[in-house]
Amino acid sequence: MDISHRIVLHFPRRLVDQPIVCSLVLDYGLRFNILKAQVTPEEEGLMVMELWGEEESYQKGVDYLARIGLKIQPLSHDIRRDEEKCTHCGACVVLCPSGALVVDPETRRIDFHHEKCIACELCVKACPPRAMEVCF
Amino acid sequence: MKTIEEINHRIKKGKVVVLTAGEVKKLARKEGTKEMANKVDVVTSGTFGAMCSSGAFLNLGHTSPRIKMGGGKVYLNDVPAYTGLAAVDVYLGATALPDDDPRNKDYPGEFRYGGGHVIEELVRGNNVRLSATGYGTDCYPRKRLERDIDLKTMGDAILFNVRNACQNYEVGVNLGDRPIYTYMGMLKPHLGNANYSTAGELSPLLNDPYYKTIGLGTRVFLGGGIGYVAWHGTQHHPEVLRGENGVPRSPAGTLALIGDLKQMSREWLRGVSFRGYGATLTVGIGVPVPILSEEVLNYTLVRDEDIFAPVIDFSEAYPQGKDEVLCEVSYAELGSGKIQVGEVEVPTASLSSYFKADEICHILKGWIEEGRFLLTPPSAPLLGVESGVRFGHNP
Numbered sequence: 287m288d289i290s291h292r293i294v295l296h297f298p299r300r301l302v303d304q305p306i307v308c309s310l311v312l313d314y315g316l317r318f319n320i321l322k323a324q325v326t327p328e329e330e331g332l333m334v335m336e337l338w339g340e341e342e343s344y345q346k347g348v349d350y351l352a353r354i355g356l357k358i359q360p361l362s363h364d365i366r367r368d369e370e371k372c373t374h375c376g377a378c379v380v381l382c383p384s385g386a387l388v389v390d391p392e393t394r395r396i397d398f399h400h401e402k403c404i405a406c407e408l409c410v411k412a413c414p415p416r417a418m419e420v421c422f
Numbered sequence: 423m424k425t426i427e428e429i430n431h432r433i434k435k436g437k438v439v440v441l442t443a444g445e446v447k448k449l450a451r452k453e454g455t456k457e458m459a460n461k462v463d464v465v466t467s468g469t470f471g472a473m474c475s476s477g478a479f480l481n482l483g484h485t486s487p488r489i490k491m492g493g494g495k496v497y498l499n500d501v502p503a504y505t506g507l508a509a510v511d512v513y514l515g516a517t518a519l520p521d522d523d524p525r526n527k528d529y530p531g532e533f534r535y536g537g538g539h540v541i542e543e544l545v546r547g548n549n550v551r552l553s554a555t556g557y558g559t560d561c562y563p564r565k566r567l568e569r570d571i572d573l574k575t576m577g578d579a580i581l582f583n584v585r586n587a588c589q590n591y592e593v594g595v596n597l598g599d600r601p602i603y604t605y606m607g608m609l610k611p612h613l614g615n616a617n618y619s620t621a622g623e624l625s626p627l628l629n630d631p632y633y634k635t636i637g638l639g640t641r642v643f644l645g646g647g648i649g650y651v652a653w654h655g656t657q658h659h660p661e662v663l664r665g666e667n668g669v670p671r672s673p674a675g676t677l678a679l680i681g682d683l684k685q686m687s688r689e690w691l692r693g694v695s696f697r698g699y700g701a702t703l704t705v706g707i708g709v710p711v712p713i714l715s716e717e718v719l720n721y722t723l724v725r726d727e728d729i730f731a732p733v734i735d736f737s738e739a740y741p742q743g744k745d746e747v748l749c750e751v752s753y754a755e756l757g758s759g760k761i762q763v764g765e766v767e768v769p770t771a772s773l774s775s776y777f778k779a780d781e782i783c784h785i786l787k788g789w790i791e792e793g794r795f796l797l798t799p800p801s802a803p804l805l806g807v808e809s810g811v812r813f814g815h816n817p
Contacts, residue, residue: 373470373694374778375774375775377772377773379759379769379771380615381608394775395777396775411532412607412697414472414704415693415694
């Protein structure tokens with residue numbers, strides 16, 4: 287059975303130049319979607335990604351990450367949209383850095399693609415009807 | 423040529439032909455305007471955006487013993503209402519804030535709860551806490567009152583918005599070097615974004631730019647119920663520069679709207695908060711345009727690419743009251759997600775919902791088709807271009 291999780295990876299300085307994500311794909315057959323990444327040479331790195339694949343492979347992949355010295359955390363909080371509150375204005379769209387909040391070009395409805403959300407919270411306070419909520 | 427009476431007759435017989443403002447433009451690509459003007463009876467327009475000059479007159483009912491709140495103080499869920507009226511009439515404005523709201527002391531303030539939110543709670547059927555003080559008179563001896571009230575138990579509740587449905591609006595940008603928090607939302611520095619606010623080609627006064635059919639007494643969809651045009655709105659400014667199609671190139675006409683709050687709904691009256699600016703009310707409005715002639719029909723065929731709005735710098739020109747326009751852009755460009763300001767490509771956001779405006783057009787269309795909504799001829803026209811009315815600045 288396939289599973290999918292959104293996780294935060296902390297790279298120690300010694301590992302930032304290693305092709306680690308590549309190993310997840312080649313050695314463990316996992317798929318990934320990078321939501322946010324800040325990995326610069328000679329510094330500690332941070333990456334938020336959605337990772338999915340077979341449950342067993344997933345577990346093996348995550349074990350591999352831990353073994354080589356990455357710190358792994360689940361994405362600690364999540365952003366939800368209260369559908370009843372949303373007025374579909376679009377104030378959030380220009381603030382969303384990951385393309386999770388977009389205007390449907392046909393209907394001009396505001397769509398929230400939860401899987402693209404990096405939980406940066408920029409939309410939360412900018413939302414006039416306060417429809418975007420942080421869940422812990 | 424048709425009359426409103428003839429259209430109402432067709433509504434009653436179930437033979438009326440109604441198109442939404444969106445639909446009529448699509449049909450115009452296939453059919454000639456002459457046949458369309460004969461066939462189509464009504465075009466429904468709509469808008470759903472934050473409108474600060476909104477609020478409600480509330481009659482809070484008499485108690486035993488009686489209290490004269492007029493000249494005293496009244497709070498509804500801690501939000502102050504205006505009491506300079508008779509004993510138990512108050513006006514609750516959309517932007518009113520609790521006395522203890524920190525406002526912009528902790529900049530940018532959140533403004534999570536204000537008059538607009540109280541109005542939304544009332545139309546939801548929720549109780550709100552009334553807290554009133556009066557100075558006591560021989561006929562109104564009580565000096566304090568604390569109780570829960572709701573919309574049902576109020577004497578009257580009349581939504582009366584003195585400026586709604588602005589005909590065209592500015593586009594806000596920020597040329598400065600820090601983020602600013604405005605009534606046009608958060609504007610990122612160095613042209614980080616451009617915010618606009620109208621439903622464009624669906625918007626009521628853009629479908630009847632010269633107010634040929636919309637006038638005093640026009641029956642409308644207001645906040646999910648039925649309302650009326652009471653007067654031209656404040657800052658009604660018909661004499662601005664217009665394009666060849668009659669569409670104003672900057673904010674022009676406005677409507678003052680009135681209606682019974684008790685029959686309105688939460689879906690179309692929403693308390694909203696603009697960070698760093700304040701609290702307000704998002705209002706849903708739908709206006710029927712009776713297609714009395716080919717000329718009236720032609721106005722309803724206006725497209726987003728034919729409607730232009732001025733781009734204004736909210737870091738300097740707007741706050742300083744300078745009439746400086748950076749450029750003009752069409753609503754088609756704004757709707758595409760980006761506009762060009764000089765050399766810079768700027769992403770756009772709308773503060774008014776085109777999607778919900780279209781929904782209002784469809785709801786109003788349904789009401790008319792079902793015979794639940796008859797059109798009213800205006801008792802008097804709105805002040806038009808010929809009136810010479812100008813809304814001016816004082817130094």
